[in-house]
Amino acid sequence: MKISVQTLKGKKLFRFEEPAHTFPMLTDLSESINCEFLSPVIISLDIYRVNDMYRAEGRIETSVRFQCSRCLEDFIHPLHADFALNFTSQPDTDPESLIQGEYEIKAEQAGLVIFRDDEIDLTESIQDQILMALPIQPLCREDCRGLCPQCGTNLNLGGCNCEKAVFNPKFQNLAGLEINKKKNR
Numbered sequence: 001m002k003i004s005v006q007t008l009k010g011k012k013l014f015r016f017e018e019p020a021h022t023f024p025m026l027t028d029l030s031e032s033i034n035c036e037f038l039s040p041v042i043i044s045l046d047i048y049r050v051n052d053m054y055r056a057e058g059r060i061e062t063s064v065r066f067q068c069s070r071c072l073e074d075f076i077h078p079l080h081a082d083f084a085l086n087f088t089s090q091p092d093t094d095p096e097s098l099i100q101g102e103y104e105i106k107a108e109q110a111g112l113v114i115f116r117d118d119e120i121d122l123t124e125s126i127q128d129q130i131l132m133a134l135p136i137q138p139l140c141r142e143d144c145r146g147l148c149p150q151c152g153t154n155l156n157l158g159g160c161n162c163e164k165a166v167f168n169p170k171f172q173n174l175a176g177l178e179i180n181k182k183k184n185r
């Protein structure tokens with residue numbers, strides 16, 4: 001996923017279609033949290049020059065299978081994320097010099113991604129955008145009722161017999177009051 005800036009004039013549209021394994025951290029993630037990228041990642045973006053930097057604006061689309069964090073059922077989550085990234089080229093200094101290090105820190109603080117040799121490699125930046133767009137606590141639906149803590153029934157599919165037996169702590173105090181009244185008589 002590289003864009004050569006040498007021939008770039010005006011605003012140019014790019015479209016990439018990358019398998020999820022292009023992004024090494026997505027592979028790690030799918031192993032650690034049990035999710036699966038079901039379709040390639042489609043990245044469409046406009047890129048143009050603004051003074052000393054290049055601005056890329058675009059959208060990422062893919063679909064991911066997650067396991068719901070409440071009911072543990074698998075579900076498919078269409079993933080869309082808009083992004084805007086600013087790239088700046090490395091100044092011509094010794095890469096080992098202190099000035100170079102300072103420049104890189106300053107550029108990063110300003111939200112700029114540094115590129116080298118007239119070529120912007122988007123892979124790492126796009127990977128970051130995908131990671132940020134993933135839900136921290138995946139839910140099959142906003143109002144997922146989860147599993148019964150006692151019998152493990154999926155409460156989205158219907159009730160279970162434990163439901164009525166669940167004691168509401170709100171009424172515990174009332175029951176106590178009744179007993180105290182009787183004692184006072």
Ligand SMILES: [Zn+2]
Nearest residue numbers: 068071140144
């Ligand atoms: Zn769920």
Ligand SMILES: [Zn+2]
Nearest residue numbers: 148151160162
């Ligand atoms: Zn139950």
